[in-house]
Every structure is written in structure tokens, then in C-alpha cells.
Amino acid sequence: PPLFERFPTSKELANANVKDIENCIRSIGLYHNKARNIHALATVLEEKYGGRIPMKKEELMKLPGVGNKTAGVFLLEMGKEPYFPVDTHIKRISTRLGYAKKEMEPLEIEKRLEKIFPKEEWAYLHHAFIYFGRDICKAIHPLCEKCKLGKYCVYLKKHSSTTDR
Incomplete structure (x- = not known):
């Protein structure tokens, strides 16, 4: 999806209209909920973390729409922590x-x-x-x-x- 082409930073995502985010991710399942979570997550990243993504699982799981699996996959892919998230x-x-x-x-x-x-x-x-x-x-x-x-x-x-x- 062209989401990050249109909104390359968390600041731009936080300032975006949720409908515009939806249009960028329409091809994926549950895009209405995901767009709301992406917008809320970007807003929290900007307001609480200065636009930087936390690198601790406990902090990631405080973000909107981020649960155990998402946090584990993120840290695993970033090479920061070994996890075995279950999908x-x-x-x-x-x-x-x-x-x-x-x-x-x-x-x-x-x-x-x-x-x-x-x-x-x-x-x-x-x-x-x-x-x-x-x-x-x-x-x-x-x-x-x-x-x-x-x-x-x-x-x-x-x-x-x-x-x-």
C-alpha cells in the first residue's frame, strides 16, 4: 500500500485525515480499524515519544493497536529482541x-x-x-x-x- 509514500513520517500520519489513511490501505483487511489505529499510534508517537518508536516490548504494547504479536514481530524484524510471536x-x-x-x-x-x-x-x-x-x-x-x-x-x-x- 502507498501509505508511507504519502505519509513518510509519524508527524504527517498524526496530522492526516483518517479517511486519507484508509484510502492508502484499502487493499488490506480491516482497513477502517487499522487506519484509526495507525492515526492514533502516530499521534501518541509524536506527543509522547517525539516521533521516535520505542524499542521495548512493554512500551510498544502501550501504543494504540499494538499487542503482543505486533510488538514481538516489530522487535524481531528490527533485530532488537528474539521473540517467537504466534500468528x-x-x-x-x-x-x-x-x-x-x-x-x-x-x-x-x-x-x-x-x-x-x-x-x-x-x-x-x-x-x-x-x-x-x-x-x-x-x-x-x-x-x-x-x-x-x-x-x-x-x-x-x-x-x-x-x-x-
Whole structure:
């Protein structure tokens, strides 16, 4: 989306009309809510942090629209802190491979994965689980025949007698 071309700084975003922000991000899901959060976040960044983004998870989570996952992903991508934030793909793969139970909340799964895997692997595995979930281990009609993890897969064991995996 052309958001940062039109509004390259938090100051410009804070001064923008929410409708203009919506128009820039219309192609993404929930753009009405996201536009309001982006505007509110930019306003707080300007007023409380002088336009600078805080680099501590606790501070990030005080910003409008920023929860545990968003803060963790931001710090992970910035290379500041190792985290294993859980999105829908990571939750699905963790469940199918037996690392988590279906009813577990993302934060519970995150803590469990952080105990299972070495910290230096979290960033790599975070991305690997996401791409694996998008490309192979899809929510609907996973490509089990292409998967190399079948012998570890709870889902495959449960559904192996059906033709629609």
C-alpha cells in the first residue's frame, strides 16, 4: 500500500485525515480499524515519544493497536529482541505438529515454543513456520503429499484415512 509514500513520517500520519489513511490501505483487511489505529499510534508517537518508536516490548504494547504479536514481530524484524510471536500459521503448525493444543491462546503457544526451541533459532523458525503454513500446511486442503514432516504430524495421522487432507 502507498501509505508511507504519502505519509513518510509519524508527524504527517498524526496530522492526516483518517479517511486519507484508509484510502492508502484499502487493499488490506480491516482497513477502517487499522487506519484509526495507525492515526492514533502516530499521534501518541509524536506527543509522547517525539516521533521516535520505542524499542521495548512493554512500551510498544502501550501504543494504540499494538499487542503482543505486533510488538514481538516489530522487535524481531528490527533485530532488537528474539521473540517467537504466534500468528494463525504458527498456531496451526504448532497444533498439527503437537507442540500446542488447539484451544491454547497465542501467548501460551509462544511461551511453549520459546521453551522448546533455542533462542537463536526463534527468528528463523518464526519465518519458516509462516512460509510453511502459507505454502504447504494450509488451513484448508493442506498439501500433505508434499510435506516432509508427515511422520511428526498429528493432523495427518488423524486424517490419513480420508481422501481430503
